[in-house]
Amino acid sequence: MKSFKSYLPKLSLWLLLLSGSLSSYAQELNARVVVNGERTEIQNEAIFNDMQRSFGQFLNDRKWTEEEYAENERIQCNIIINLRKSSRSGVGSYEADVQIQSIRPIYSTNYESIVFNFADKEWTFEYNQSQPLNFNENNFSSNISSLLAFYAYIIIGLDADTFEKGSGDPYYLKAQNIVNNATQTGYPGWEQFSNKQRNRYYLVEGLLNQQMSPVRDMYYDYHMKALDVFLTKQEEARQIIVDGLKNMRKVHDLRPNSVVTIAFLDAKAEEITQIFSQGPLPQRREVYNILSVIDPSNKDKYQSIIQ
Structure with missing residues (x-):
């Protein structure tokens, strides 16, 4: 698979191969799962620890694709689950807000860039301690395994898109199949x-919609053509981001408030603000004007770009 390791110098690759560090392959995800049960009024901390362990194992121990990932290629991600008291009847019923975040290393730096930072506020499920989590991508097993698998494929798809345009499609199709089974x-x-336009249906529908392809392309251009070369080509990198934002502005005219556009900017708003804290003032004004239209909720944050 085309990934971060493909940028390593040939000598470094040879040394890694010689040492055997690439001889064994791992699962795709390295997910850190946190379960917070403070709002449930349930005093049994063991059940939350059990959830945390079970959900983490489900994400990390499963092989999600047919691609070969080395240990150092695993996608770093965080799943933060804030449980709240469920309105559904029965012991073991929960409602939750879930924050899903994934990151990508940037070439020749120690910096890691947020690729996906998404809030899902519509998760309800049933769970009993030591409950096994089964998953079949062609059938609905439970709302736990369906949600976790859905975001596993979204994370893998977006990560793939940052390395090669369009390469996330197979994983978005799997996520869409999960949506169809759960509907x-x-x-x-x-x-x-x-x-609600920010649910799972609209997220994957947008990622597979041709009208949204400029946003999909932006994942590649922003990471491979801008961030990965930013240390040596700052002016060129900034202009690539500006061009991508212009295309996103056109998409916004066709599909205002698309969850795909919002998801990209939820991950990148802070970073873009930092990138354009310097550079020519006309360029910074152009960026500010675009972002103020397509992401008005962060307009105050973007104000610092032109100050």
Whole structure:
């Protein structure tokens, strides 16, 4: 697979191969799962620890693709689950807000860039201690395994898109299949006909929609053509980001407030602000004007670009 290791100098690769460090392959994800049960009024801390362990093992021990990942290529990600008291009847019923975040290393630096930073506020599920988590991508097993698997494929797809344009498609299709299997279950967050445009259905629908391809392309251009060369080509890198933002502005005109555009900027708002804290003032004004339109919720943050 085209990944961060493909940029290592040939000599470094030879030394790694000689040492055998690339001789064994690992799963795709290295996920840190945190479960916070303070809002549930449940005093049994063991159940939350059990959830944390079980969910982490589900994400980290499963092989999600047919690609070969070396240990140092595993995608670093965080799943923060804030449980709240469930309105559903029955012991072991939960509602939760979930924050999903993934990161990508930047070539020739110690810097790690956030690729995905998404808040899912519509998760309800049932869980009993030591409950096994089964998953079949062609059938609905549980709302736990479906949600975790859905975001596993989204994370892998977005990471792939940062290395090669369009390479996330196979994983988004798998995520879409999970949505299709879950739609008729009655659990929120999967349905097309919802008042909420930031649910799982619209996220994967947008990623696979041709109208949104300039945003998909931006994942590649922003990381490979801008961040990965930023140390040596700052002016060129900034202009690539500006061009990408212009294309995102056109997408916004067609599909305002798309969850795909919002997801990209939720991950990149702070970073873009830092990148354009320097550079020619006309360019910074152009960036500010675009971002103020496509991401008005962060307008105050972007104000520092032109100060």
